[in-house]
Amino acid sequence: MSIPQQREGLWRDLAPQVLARLLRTYGPDQFDACEDAVQEALLAAHQQWEENPPQDPLGWLITTSRWRYVDWVRSDRSRRDRETKVDRLTEPLLGQGTSSGDDSLLVLQLCCHPELPRAAQIALTLRAVCGLTTAQISHVYQLPEATVAQRITRAKRRLDELGRVFPATTDPSALTPTVLNVIYVMFTEAHHTMSGSPARDADLADEALHLGRQLRSGAPGDTEVAGLLALMLFTEARQPARITAAGDLMALDEQDRSVWDRTLIAEGLRILDRSVAGATPGPYLIQACIAGLHAQAPDVDRTDWREILALYRLLELTTNGLNPTIRLNRIVAEAMVHGPARALELLDQLREEHPGLPRLHAVRADLLRRSGDRVAAAGEYREAARAADNLAEQRLLLRRLRELGA
Template structure:
């Protein structure tokens, strides 16, 4: 195996998650921080060694190496030496059945334990299990990177302070809300990467869908799990048309719908149709219903905007009007129903309460362009370019700015 044939990013993530799950199950989640450090050291060793000596069982090799690293660290702590060394050395061999088990949901649920603060649950899980950087997590939540780092540190400290292993959930539905949030953030980051270079993380998107399928298998009656899976499938179906031949982002209204993946659309829409009739409206199922309406339309003109606007209004109610991004999306639908002037007035109100809301100036610029106000649109495009860190989105906004007639960039 050569350096160029190392496992790809998706396999590294999967191996990391599985090895961490096995080590946490072996050594106890009360030592989660030490387990994470041991896995990271094992990964570094694997990255150096595997190009020339690739193991027959990569996960077994990584787990065994991490376990040895854990034992080394545990022995250095004199007060814990006897207890932790015994715990590691007495762990029974992994059975063939256990070796084939996907422990991804277990470690997700452990990190999302209710004894941790909610913000810490999600941040710790995204960092330790999904492998997102603090910068990526901060970008998703639009908070300073230092804030996310503090949340992760506090969550790890809380795990240590409990002084006992976090119990595994007895039932699959325990902690599901936080797990859904983690999976949603993973998928969001995959489709809109922090830097935009590349604009999409295909491995992370596939992993988020894989984990959501696992969760769906554990909770077949959960309409919110079904809704999140459907939302992911319908969003993923549009990927082939999101990037043009020149590598630029294609906005929704300019995408070639013949490139959309009909197999994913059919799976997603059938899932929505199956679970919606008897379901309580939850945020993920409602978003899936909106995505299904988009998928069924031939183009922007034939889209059922009245129904989409109604669903966004319900979504705002369900989320307690606490998510400004949902409100911004509702305003876009409002523009299609009631016109640009009404939508622009509502954007002014939204911006007064959330001046740093991502995409707000991009949406404003698009509406102003549609309203044939090029000078005002150019000003909004410039503000949007200055506010975004996503390189692909920046380039798209610059292209729109250049396309305004009679306006200098």
């Protein structure tokens, strides 16, 4: 389906609002049918707007979706609760005609229902909130369209079973950690992909950033929302330096920082400025502060590693020391402040407790290289390359091994 870009943008902003209106009227247990109705209305808009553009696109989509839903309920004679639904059909649509950012958040919260599997949360969010087609989602994830369609269908049916009650969207704290986590996983999957070309996956990062910005405008006072958005902005800013034209992954210490996206960094820093003072630091805000310090540093040596180490310690406290990956990152910062010998001791403790932790060999190899033990470092790089679950990472580790000349 080829859609003029401007109109596609408009639809994608309107689609979740239309869905939210329908859900408010007919109940969140009607997610499946309402979402289908919105998809059909979008298809109708695609066929009709070219010749007959409506004056009020949102109103047009709401009315059209509503009629599709009504048609469906009338034809669905097999459903036990048909009568209740027909009753609901006579109820007026709430707040028709005006748009509200909150409505998109309501749909987002439903899509990220904690009872759904992560893959289903993401697929449903991409379709119902971001307005991607099933074909686009299957393309991004390199999955058969039938597989994605089935995930979405199952998720919608599960929501119908679960969704008797709306989440309380007016309360910013109702933006559950699950929603933030779904967006962050979507974002990191775009950057840590094992499939497809970087160009293909850039879309997923865009969608996650778009959702982050939407969340932020809906809950401007929520410091974790601010932290998540800033963290994603800083990470995205480094993307042009992260992968070379030849497709090679570059570690933070070898990236050409002149190609970092300064506009995104400035946006992230502005968000931090407004959010940090007086905030109870949550995990996303702390990670954003760390990423912000990297973003402002001219190179690895002129990075405020003491502050970064302090922030990692704070992050460990906030997460009750339960996350071994945070501890691993803290050890990297320890090495920059206190030297590799001390960090290697800490790393050995961590390895005893979590022998299979991802990146453990890679970090140990880097520390051994910095301490001058080339032979041991080479052994660790070999182990790390075998343990890698990502082709680009594996190539980086093998390159480091070659550079050792051991």
